[in-house]
Amino acid sequence: MRIRFLLPVALAAGTVAAPPAVASHSAPATYTGPAATGGTVEFDVSADGASVTRFALTNVSTTCGIVSAASVSTYPISNHAFSADTLGEVRFGGSFPAIQQASGTLSYRSLDFPACTSAEVGWTATTTAPPPAPRSPLAPPPGATVDTTPPPLTVTGRTPQRLGAGGTLTVGAASGAEACTVTASGTVRVRGAVFKLRQARATLAVRGKATLRLRLTARALAAVRAALRQRRTVVARITLVAVDAAGNRTARTRTIRLRA
Numbered sequence: 720m721r722i723r724f725l726l727p728v729a730l731a732a733g734t735v736a737a738p739p740a741v742a743s744h745s746a747p748a749t750y751t752g753p754a755a756t757g758g759t760v761e762f763d764v765s766a767d768g769a770s771v772t773r774f775a776l777t778n779v780s781t782t783c784g785i786v787s788a789a790s791v792s793t794y795p796i797s798n799h800a801f802s803a804d805t806l807g808e809v810r811f812g813g814s815f816p817a818i819q820q821a822s823g824t825l826s827y828r829s830l831d832f833p834a835c836t837s838a839e840v841g842w843t844a845t846t847t848a849p850p851p852a853p854r855s856p857l858a859p860p861p862g863a864t865v866d867t868t869p870p871p872l873t874v875t876g877r878t879p880q881r882l883g884a885g886g887t888l889t890v891g892a893a894s895g896a897e898a899c900t901v902t903a904s905g906t907v908r909v910r911g912a913v914f915k916l917r918q919a920r921a922t923l924a925v926r927g928k929a930t931l932r933l934r935l936t937a938r939a940l941a942a943v944r945a946a947l948r949q950r951r952t953v954v955a956r957i958t959l960v961a962v963d964a965a966g967n968r969t970a971r972t973r974t975i976r977l978r979a
Contacts, residue, residue: 743815743850744764744768747768750764751845752843752844755842757779761773770795770796771796775803777810780977781827790809801814804813813842821844823841872893872895872969873893873960874890875890877890881978885934888916889929890933890958894961900920900961901961902920904916906944910942912942913944916934943977949978957974
């Protein structure tokens with residue numbers, strides 16, 4: 720078998736299909752490991768994790784000879800996988816099937832007479848570089864503009880007001896230049912006792928309006944009606960919270976005096 724040593728060459732983008740990518744890759748990192756037929760594979764991942772910046776083979780046995788090659792270029796990593804073609808001589812591809820692990824294939828084509836194209840050779844590699852820190856799925860991608868502005872919220876409604884049908888209190892909500900979801904909750908105080916109201920919720924479009932109806936429980940309704948018949952003061956305190964798509968919140972409160 721003929722031994723062939725390749726000088727370092729610049730690489731161009733290739734079409735080698737890399738194995739399916741499963742796990743995130745470490746960056747910056749140097750991965751090193753054996754080829755299936757002998758010899759070693761080594762490559763570097765850039766600090767931003769966007770590309771492989773060096774790929775080297777040392778004494779890798781192929782059906783066309785033993786190959787040693789080193790290349791410094793940029794091979795983009797897409798979906799945790801990469802591939803390249805060294806001007807038609809060495810082709811390789813890889814992915815990252817597990818944390819701190821990589822695997823792939825390579826092949827060699829001799830340009831001398833007679834021409835020879837080797838079978839694919841599998842390789843594996845590992846790194847001691849730490850894996851990337853996990854990022855919340857709700858976190859914006861790096862460089863994205865972050866919305867930190869609370870949504871505008873205006874609260875309207877009668878105060879004082881009479882109970883509606885079935886023992887309900889109503890409040891109005893209006894949004895501004897941003898859509899949001901509004902949740903209304905509250906309590907009613909009767910002769911020193913505090914009763915929770917059942918929540919109401921509405922989704923507001925940009926510059927939208929909605930009426931939210933909070934219902935008293937049967938026990939609270941009986942206590943309120945008894946107190947109103949005795950001309951006692953009954954006060955409800957309502958809190959409305961608006962949340963936009965970025966998770967920003969705006970809270971408003973409204974105090975309602977109930978009338979008989």
